[in-house]
Amino acid sequence: MKKYYTRACNFFYGKLSIELVNQKKTFPLNGNKEISFSKIEIISRNSKKIISLNDIKKLSKNLKKKIKNDIKIIIKKNKNFSNLDFKKIINIMGVLNLTPDSFSDGGKFIKKKKAEEHAKNLFEYGADIVDVGGESTRPGSKSISKKKEWNRIEKIVKKISKKIPLSLDTRKADIMNKGIKLGVKLINDVSGLSYDVKTIEVLKKSKSPFVIQHSQGTPENMQDNPKYKNELLDIYDFFEEKIKFIRSKGINHNNIILDPGIGFGKNLKHNMNLIKNISIFHTLGFPILLGLSRKKFIKELSGKNDTKKRMGGTIASSLYSMMQGVQVLRVHDVNDLMQSIKVFKQLVRS
DSSP states (O other), X not given: OOOOEEEEEEEEEHHHHHHHHXXXXXXXXXXXXXXXEEEEEEEXXXXXXXXXXGGGGGSOHHHHHHHHHXXXXXXSOOOOBTTBOTTSSOEEEEEEEOOSOOTTTTTTTOSHHHHHHHHHHHHHHTOSEEEEESSXXXXXXXXXXXXXXXXXXXXXHHHHTTTSOEEEEOSOHHHHHHHHHTTOOEEEETTOSOSOTTHHHHHHHHTOOEEEEOOSSOTTTTTSSOOOSOHHHHHHHHHHHHHHHHHHTTOOOOOEXXXXXXXXXXXXXXXXXXXXXXXXXXXXXXXXXXXXXXXXXXXXXXXXXXXXXXXXXXXXXXHHHHTTTOOEEEESOHHHHHHHHHHHHHHHHO
């Protein structure tokens, strides 16, 4: 039996969006009237078609039922957790890498005083949560011992977790467990909960919110010719199966965020297709997180205009993603992105 996927599209924002929702011409995304949609794309492995909401009634009985159920999920409100407010259009996750070898800021914040100062700045600039990591997962990086990883982050997590909402970027169950005990509010595992078999038990016992990220392979080999039948639908199916798996293990809460993992086992074509069609993941019913900041795809697209910080590409792709309803953006340069978001919001609200 052919499987169909539903992607919300043709979005509206701000004052116009609110007016259209009130006139019942659009549906609010995640219950937020400030961002709404008037069309859907019906996708299968060998076809795709965009239709207006009014044309749903013309579909076959089974497909119509499927689409209507999907839309119920897309317009349902997400509950807030981990200091993230899903009633607003966007949340910001600031990046604090306590590593000597992360791809763009390795070594900058390994001293405790600099790390603490940077975390405070990220939060004051507008980050809703700060993502702390002690192990680089850049392409080509190798895993380090849990002892070394914990030694890098322990002091700073202890110092700031009571003042600033923290997310913990780790693949290791023991690190997760220690971080949760110190007050970490969110677990961000780039391996999609697959690296450490003990991860599920830690998350189940603690009932901690977490991010499921998709990655193909490991950081050491993930960029060695990644392949998909259809990256968009393959990753959608991955999330669907992962949710079924964690439910089967007794994790029943909905404090879960989905991250398709830009740059984690994807080439330029894969990354572009995911960003362009990111709104398909709303149909799974969980908030979407994207890490676009300073990523290689910006260099590949900009060519000779590439810069070390890649702020132009980060802001452009972040605003585009926000226009597709992405709820969380993981970024290094919080102040610059917040500036762009404030300008964008004012323009669409006027």
